[in-house]
Amino acid sequence: xxxxxxxxxxxRLKKGQPLxxxxxxxxxxxxxxxxxxxxxxxxxMIGKAVLGILPPSIEVTEGEILLDGVDLLRLxxxxxxxxxxxxxxxxxxxxLTALNPSHRIGPQxxxxxxxILGWTRANADARARxxxxxxxxxxxxxxxxxxxxxxxxxxxQRILIASAxxxxxxxxxxxxPTTALDVTVQKQILKLIAGMQTRHGTALLFVTHxxxxxxxxxxxxxxxxxxxxxxxxxVADFFAAPRHAYSAALLAATPKYTDPAAGLxxxxxxxxxxxxxxxxxxxxxxxHG
Amino acid sequence: xxxxxxxxxxxxxxxxxxxxxxxxxFFVIRVVPGNPIAMMLPPxxxxxxxxxxxxxxxxxxxxxTQFGIWIAGVMQGDFGTSITTRQPVLNLVLGRLPATLELSxxxxxxxxILGGAAALTGTRFRGGRTEGAIDxxxxxxxxxxxxxxxxxxxxxxxxxxxxxxxxxxxxxxxDLPFTTNFYLFESLIRLRFDLWADLVAHMFMPALAxxxxxxxxxxxxxKQSLKETMNLDYVTLARTKGYGETRxxxxxxxxxxxxxxLTLVGVQxxxxxxxxxxxxxxxSYEGLGNMAIDAVINRDLPLIQGIVIxxxxxxxGVNLIVDxxxxxxxxxxxxx
Numbered sequence: 001x002x003x004x005x006x007x008x009x010x011x012r013l014k015k016g017q018p019l020x021x022x023x024x025x026x027x028x029x030x031x032x033x034x035x036x037x038x039x040x041x042x043x044x045m046i047g048k049a050v051l052g053i054l055p056p057s058i059e060v061t062e063g064e065i066l067l068d069g070v071d072l073l074r075l076x077x078x079x080x081x082x083x084x085x086x087x088x089x090x091x092x093x094x095x096l097t098a099l100n101p102s103h104r105i106g107p108q109x110x111x112x113x114x115x116i117l118g119w120t121r122a123n124a125d126a127r128a129r130x131x132x133x134x135x136x137x138x139x140x141x142x143x144x145x146x147x148x149x150x151x152x153x154x155x156x157q158r159i160l161i162a163s164a165x166x167x168x169x170x171x172x173x174x175x176x177p178t179t180a181l182d183v184t185v186q187k188q189i190l191k192l193i194a195g196m197q198t199r200h201g202t203a204l205l206f207v208t209h210x211x212x213x214x215x216x217x218x219x220x221x222x223x224x225x226x227x228x229x230x231x232x233x234x235v236a237d238f239f240a241a242p243r244h245a246y247s248a249a250l251l252a253a254t255p256k257y258t259d260p261a262a263g264l265x266x267x268x269x270x271x272x273x274x275x276x277x278x279x280x281x282x283x284x285x286x287x288h289g
Numbered sequence: 290x291x292x293x294x295x296x297x298x299x300x301x302x303x304x305x306x307x308x309x310x311x312x313x314x315f316f317v318i319r320v321v322p323g324n325p326i327a328m329m330l331p332p333x334x335x336x337x338x339x340x341x342x343x344x345x346x347x348x349x350x351x352x353x354t355q356f357g358i359w360i361a362g363v364m365q366g367d368f369g370t371s372i373t374t375r376q377p378v379l380n381l382v383l384g385r386l387p388a389t390l391e392l393s394x395x396x397x398x399x400x401x402i403l404g405g406a407a408a409l410t411g412t413r414f415r416g417g418r419t420e421g422a423i424d425x426x427x428x429x430x431x432x433x434x435x436x437x438x439x440x441x442x443x444x445x446x447x448x449x450x451x452x453x454x455x456x457x458x459x460x461x462x463x464d465l466p467f468t469t470n471f472y473l474f475e476s477l478i479r480l481r482f483d484l485w486a487d488l489v490a491h492m493f494m495p496a497l498a499x500x501x502x503x504x505x506x507x508x509x510x511x512k513q514s515l516k517e518t519m520n521l522d523y524v525t526l527a528r529t530k531g532y533g534e535t536r537x538x539x540x541x542x543x544x545x546x547x548x549x550x551l552t553l554v555g556v557q558x559x560x561x562x563x564x565x566x567x568x569x570x571x572x573s574y575e576g577l578g579n580m581a582i583d584a585v586i587n588r589d590l591p592l593i594q595g596i597v598i599x600x601x602x603x604x605x606g607v608n609l610i611v612d613x614x615x616x617x618x619x620x621x622x623x624x625x
Binding site: 089 | 531
């Protein structure tokens, strides 16, 4: 039984364009699943739907999101929020905007422990110090008293990672957690997330457009195109032999550091045309019925 | 320390501003037609009478000499003597100041409560009918000036449903034990809630009339910045933690959204104090503004000068306080 199970999830702009087309995927406890695709393929949208933070302009038209066996979409809003807050967490994309500028770091890590889970302030503070040490932040006490603007981007991302693990969630959605960071910091942060995930046994839904990252962190992989899952496979199988033509083209388009002379390989026009035809066929079927 | 330097620079510019105000008010009120001597003498007074009285008040000297004498006095804390009441201007003005301050602050508090409530409710139920209704109410409140609101309130709560007093600061027959002129404040300190209630019943309508337009401005601006703040990443992150909408607005968004509103409130508060002149007249409230109108009618030059200088001090003081508050609310400015 997988911890997170998304069944035929369709999402669209209110009275408009579909953004996710009957997406299904599973993440078992302790498993890491990568979500890859071009910009606009809907990979972040899946993460947002799971965490209940879809923008008000977007509506779910069908499907189920089972979190630990309970369909989130059928829960009343207050219960859904509580369940998500207790079982799941987000590592956001941009550490510079994801911390509240007018609160100190300490409360931003401990607030959910105290307010939602009912910990005592002392226990929560101790937990925050422990977490900051775990993400290798020197002098945790000083950092807990700091405001976000006093810390570097890499430091803030470590804090956000620590904060995501604070309540020992069973599932973490990492939404391109290294994209906004400096290349030299990216690798450390990636290692840190992978290490934390293994130690805590947390299931991870890893949204990225970087297949290199997928090969290092993930066990399973969903490839998205235009809100449709075109391939759902294990990472090992994918890198050995991708089944879908689009996945294969995507893999071929990944720049290789070992062969810089090869240059950038765009996804061939014919492959794009083929996968777009698939999307069109899907929409026709959906329209009829 | 940069903080002290900012304070020093601000005090210096404040002094220059006040000096400019002193020069302008002194000469303008002497250039415009009408003079206090003519107001004091009965019809048919002789040239001699006029000359004697002018000499008594020093009004026969060249204007620049008069200015020198006045400024020299002001430097020593002597603002001259009121021509109509023959009392020191400083005593008169400081005696009325508390009444106006209490009225303005009461109005400011009302405006912040009303405007804040409108903004928070509008944000909580944004995109719906509630928000639309709040926008309409804001527009109405904003398009009517404070003195017209005063008349509307007099009709509503003074005539149709007489629940508040429409004139004065306190019921004259009451025995007042106060030692200061901060009646409202002192009645609370002395736990005289009966007097407090009477003062509030007098102050309520003029304060509300002053507050309504400001409340609308606060409501509009704060709602706007709240709605923008609600789309920021840290608010989204807070939602994933299990917080409800109301909690997210109050805890995550309000403080950051309040900053631009606060600056505006500072500027608008000085306008509100300016509005007390007419509102105090309308409600016969014994404050500075009412005194200012009497002083102008009687051409009481020293009193006009004193009142204008005091208003200028209040305006610059309010701006200074807002700047300092801004540093407190925004941690990013603290070590700048």
